Amino acid sequence: MDLFAEDIVDSGGSFTLADRLRPRRLDEIVGQEKLIGRGMPLRYAIENRKISSMVFWGPPGCGKTTLARVIAAETGMRFLSYSAVLSGIKEIKEVIKVAERRLASTGERSILFVDEVHRFNKAQQDAFLPYVERGSIIFIGATTENPSFEIISPLLSRLSVFVLEPLRPEGIVELLEKAISDEERGLGSLKLSVDEGVLEKIAQLSAGDARFALSTLEVSANTAPEGHITEQLVANVLQRERLLYDKNGEEHYNLISALHKSIRDSDADAAIYWLARMLEAGEEALYILRRMMRMAVEDIGLADPNAIRQAVAAKEFYHFLGSPEGDLALFQLAVYLAVAPKSNAIYKAQKRASADIRDGFTGPVPLVIRNAPTNLMKELGYGAGYKYAHDFDDHLTKNEHFPEGMSPRKYYIPTNQGVEERIKKRLDEIERTLASRNEIQDDKE
Numbered sequence: 001m002d003l004f005a006e007d008i009v010d011s012g013g014s015f016t017l018a019d020r021l022r023p024r025r026l027d028e029i030v031g032q033e034k035l036i037g038r039g040m041p042l043r044y045a046i047e048n049r050k051i052s053s054m055v056f057w058g059p060p061g062c063g064k065t066t067l068a069r070v071i072a073a074e075t076g077m078r079f080l081s082y083s084a085v086l087s088g089i090k091e092i093k094e095v096i097k098v099a100e101r102r103l104a105s106t107g108e109r110s111i112l113f114v115d116e117v118h119r120f121n122k123a124q125q126d127a128f129l130p131y132v133e134r135g136s137i138i139f140i141g142a143t144t145e146n147p148s149f150e151i152i153s154p155l156l157s158r159l160s161v162f163v164l165e166p167l168r169p170e171g172i173v174e175l176l177e178k179a180i181s182d183e184e185r186g187l188g189s190l191k192l193s194v195d196e197g198v199l200e201k202i203a204q205l206s207a208g209d210a211r212f213a214l215s216t217l218e219v220s221a222n223t224a225p226e227g228h229i230t231e232q233l234v235a236n237v238l239q240r241e242r243l244l245y246d247k248n249g250e251e252h253y254n255l256i257s258a259l260h261k262s263i264r265d266s267d268a269d270a271a272i273y274w275l276a277r278m279l280e281a282g283e284e285a286l287y288i289l290r291r292m293m294r295m296a297v298e299d300i301g302l303a304d305p306n307a308i309r310q311a312v313a314a315k316e317f318y319h320f321l322g323s324p325e326g327d328l329a330l331f332q333l334a335v336y337l338a339v340a341p342k343s344n345a346i347y348k349a350q351k352r353a354s355a356d357i358r359d360g361f362t363g364p365v366p367l368v369i370r371n372a373p374t375n376l377m378k379e380l381g382y383g384a385g386y387k388y389a390h391d392f393d394d395h396l397t398k399n400e401h402f403p404e405g406m407s408p409r410k411y412y413i414p415t416n417q418g419v420e421e422r423i424k425k426r427l428d429e430i431e432r433t434l435a436s437r438n439e440i441q442d443d444k445e
Helices: 041-047 064-075 089-106 122-126 129-134 169-181 198-205 210-223 231-238 250-264 268-280 285-303 306-321 327-339 345-358 375-379 419-444
Strands: 054-057 078-083 110-115 138-143 160-163
Touching: 041 064, 054 064, 064 078, 064 110, 064 138, 078 089, 089 110, 169 198, 169 210, 198 210, 198 231, 210 231, 250 268, 250 285, 250 327, 268 285, 268 327, 285 306, 285 327, 285 345, 285 419, 306 327
Parallel strands: 054 138, 054 160, 078 110, 110 138
Antiparallel strands: none
């Protein structure tokens, strides 16, 4: 049995439009100019057959598999394609060993392309190390997830990481136009007519995914009365707009980050957009609410103490009504947080205090502020000399509050934003009053 027979080497031919139109040469690839444009390092390596093992990181439909195939074609190497979803490590290792024997006997090198490589666990990824280390095969992995998190460090350190971007709408329109006109590999023989703006609409809804766009065009063409594709026909095919979103993947964190930074930067309209996009994509409203409650303290804090009350109220509102009625509370909260005065003074205070504690400032509680519920504790000096603030007209007094050997710290430094401006004035007033009282006490002594 020849392990390099085409039906074993490849994952199988496809008769879909997207597969038929797959570029066969570098110059046919649309987009990715930053990687394979004239003069770019990867293009130079391909053209001079000096490629090494690598990983392609990018969203679905951006051309990861296509680029790997083109590299094999341009360099004259055997292309072995596997999916981490469908193939096991044992099967792949057997083929790698045959590829090594072929290299030794004929000098022909092989490219091992592993799609969705992030789906292999740590132990499985370890299996590739000796082959990548020896260079007996050229390993090309493809992933939609951040390699820093999903590929083990020993393997990642031996790979060049190339980031592929989603195709721009104009690039996808170019592909769709080619598909309509190409009689050999495309839909040219159908003599389709397409209403103005339809291709642009498909490109916009594809979210940079060329495969999705071509599939949408193919289904539309197969169902178009008399070969006439209208915007309504495409809408019926799609049912709803496609949103690139993975609630467990990096895009999940990218979008919540966009919402957070829009609110922090006081851009209410952008906050509304990112919030709407997350909800439309199916994100859980309570997750978004939890994050916005954090924003109410981290980025606003005491500059507007009402922000946290608004967040709690929005959570209660949503709990009571659910979706879609309760979604309005999220938008109201997002706008409120965006326009509120901003301060991260509480956030920074927490960081300063935590740093001191980690640095070892963890002495015992001073005796003067310890509770003394028993006679023994009183005899040991618990609470001795404590000054009760309410015994003073201004309700201010000075006790020792930090552990012995630790000088008083200034953790909370209010800003001049919103309510914090008043808080700052009050803190300054307290400090002046206590300083004046200490001076009087020193004079008496």
